[in-house]
Amino acid sequence: MRITLLAAAFGMAMASSSAFACTTVLVGSEATADGSIFIARSVDSSSLNPSLLVMHPAAVNKAGSKYRGSDNPEKATFEYPLPAQTFGYSTGPDWDSHRYGGCGFNDAGLGVSATESIYASDEVLKLDPYEKLGIKERDIADVILAQAKTAKEGAALLGRIVETQGAGESFGVGFVDKDEAWYFEAGSGHQWLAQRLPKDKYFATGNQGRLQQYDPQSPDFMASATLVSWAQEHGFYDPKKDGAFNFAKAYIRNDDRDVTYNYPRVWQIQKMLTPSLKQDIAQGTSFPVFAAPEKKVTLADMKAILRNHYEAGELISHDPYSKGLRGDEPYRPISVFRAQNTHVLQVRPELPQAIGQINWFALGMSDLSVYVPFYQGLTQFPKSYSSATDEADDESAYWKFRKLQTLVMTDYPTLAPIVKQSFAEFEAQTEEKCRAFEAEYLKLAKSNPQVASKLLDDFNLGIANEAVALAGKLTNKIYTQRTKDIEAAAPFKNRKKND
Template sequence: MFKKAALVASVLAAFSSMSLACTTVLVGPEATADGSFFVGRNADSDALKAQHMVIHPAKKNQKGMYRTQDYKGATNFEYPLPENAMRYTTVPNWKTQLHGAVGFNEAGVGISGTESIYAKDELLKLDPYNEATGITEDDILDVILPRAKTAREGVQILGSIVESIGAGEGFGVAFVDEKEMWYLETGTGHQWIAQRIPRDQYFASGNQGRLQAYDPKSEDFMASKNLVKWAADNGFYNEKKDGAFNFAKVYTRDDERDRVYNDPRVWQVQKILTPSLKQPVQEGRSFPVYAKPDKKVTLEDMKSILRNHYESGELQSHDPYTKGLRGDEEFRPISVFRTYESHVMQVRPWMPREIGSVIYVAMGMPNLSVYVPYYHGLDAYPAHYGMGTNEADSQSVYWKYRKLQTLVMTDYPKLAPIVEKAYHEFEADTAKKQKAFEEQYLKTYKKDAKKADKMLNEFNLGIMASAEKLAEDLTNQIFTIRTADIQKANFFANRSKKD
């Protein structure tokens, strides 16, 4: 019994320190309705993993090392602190204040990380992950955002760390700035590849290596120095036999687990954005790495994708919620209860950065949560945005949203539509308010930047407070419904129904 309990504890510990299963969607600006860059991701691990929202101030004249173990993180990774660190934001794990999930720095560089991916076992035997001192998702934002002035530089820094120190796990990471967007994937412990996202296409990933082509002469690619040679020298790639080098085929896992756990999510994203694309869901490795949407992609499309659970369309029979909870469903959906944070990063280069860069964050399960905008120019979060643990409380913003979701899951078919309708209406109303605010902000910004800043903070804090109030009201509404339901099912009256 003791050994079994220890095993369960170790598994739960692993769950809390890894994303385990995320879904990423990146859309180039010529594929979006208004020219925005979009970076969307669901971070999935543990529903008890409360998230905090943190603004890290700029720092001058730093010395010494960043050490993961100073925060009790996943490995003993160390890296020199930048002498002058830029201001940046993160949404970290409550326990360690690491694994920042998403954030922007003052230079306008944004990072979303990570997508857990898996290399082939036979390659990892020769170049294993550096689980002792390698970099993991715990560290990426806190190491790169204080120092990277462009998305390209962010890729270069992370790639250099993987090559020299090693990756502590397999991951994919998205980088964006006001000019371009990149996606980096690890192969083995010291091998990696990154590709610039085509401006007129989108990319989707669900826990698998997706990048394929590699042209070392192209400005659209970066990679470890011996990415191809290492594979060839160790017998995993033969140009004459295999043809053009394919990173995913050479380095990453592709087996029956992908067929049910990963491929359906990528298939669903591509079906939503490019319904004209015809492909069997079972043939994941043949899915295009990039695709053009049939219609220009909107912010609402991004939210809808991250909320998807096969509730409609060809995979509707795999919906694990609408007809009652089915935790044994093989096709895992994009939106799952153990999503602890979902976000859409929007970059609009034609606007002042203060309002042009926005992160829409939904705490917890996205289809039972609300996406709240957080503008780049927001100066501070309320104190309760930095609260919350793995035990429910009455203060933290995380548990304010999570408790409602837990309650709804007790009768999902009946209760979910109520919450989803209310949140969709709130988001539609907020979008109208944002449009009016941004128009006024731009007029004010030209004349008085400080006044515009004050206006931004008042507006953003007001939207945040309204979203929280809605969650509180919905919680009371759903508790009322559940109370009536339980009383009806357990009334216990005498035959006269009087006492």
């Protein structure tokens, strides 16, 4: 039975492993409890595809230097010219290619979360197909973070690339800086729309293009030059019949796959942040694109969203874990075992960039992982976070967490509470330590920036190492419990139970 459950866990992890499937949430500064701007996303691919954390130093580039989507010079792939100087930046890429950068900040203060896989309609793609050498999900974080300074500039640069060189697939991308956040969606091979996040609202999406409104006269929008005219010319938009232009209706796929795979996640997020909303879960296109939270959103709320698997509330019957693994559950949850990482990019404009921008990064399945803060001013990542392969090992942070999660999934109802309580205590302690560290950093930053930088490195690396050590300790604890369980189930002792 236990072997069967373990197999089921891996089966759930590998389902749809060839496709990227994420969940993204953006929250504006006036909608949060402390004035932070948040971009959160789960990176869901395969449990056997470890995520790393990598530093890319600032560089002076020779004339003609290019970013290349593949390190293989014989393989035709997306290329883009590099400026004379590129910013230093961080990413959370795949272990093998070091592409699919996923999330990070650059030295200019821009944060990017890339990407949310979305799907253009088949009819649109017949007329404006993806470009084989167009920009793909794997390229976006590295290209944008290397050279864009602001959220708006990053979205505009990506838009120019899609218009001129084309997109190799459809995607959604979040951009954030100290002032604002933007969300970008590619609707076909060369058409795109980006919208500024209203400061008092939040935005949630799960593998579906959700932007709708477009006002070319408003500074809150950017788009491809022919976004509306192309749709009208080819019969995807009729002003007389349709009224105002709707990007999602014109360009984005919407069919029965979205009803169970995508809509429930957005419905759940909006129910968590705006409980009074009454919505038909099967009518996802009617969900508000931007909504106001009923209470100011906190970092804890963002973590809870990424960890959600319908464990409470109206959709509790769709929880696929708490009463034993159910890989046949039709409603895809936010937290899935096959997640490579989940992250919350937090920007606090009132603080110096080095500590005001944090990537709260959790490896593997968010529900059974711990969020570790990585400050923008950190000059190096822990070695354990920067190396891993697709085979389990005893050194990498990824496999420390993944082995614990795999073991817990063999008896989730019994074992998950042990891990979740321990990680919750660690996160609470970490936030207290962060407040104390930040106060000390602020005292040093102006008078002795070098000492302040060393303090940041020492503190941040220490917290990360403590998290990895805790994962190892919990793994041993769970192994002990599993050993007791198996012995109790198959003791084979004599009647006196003494041999």
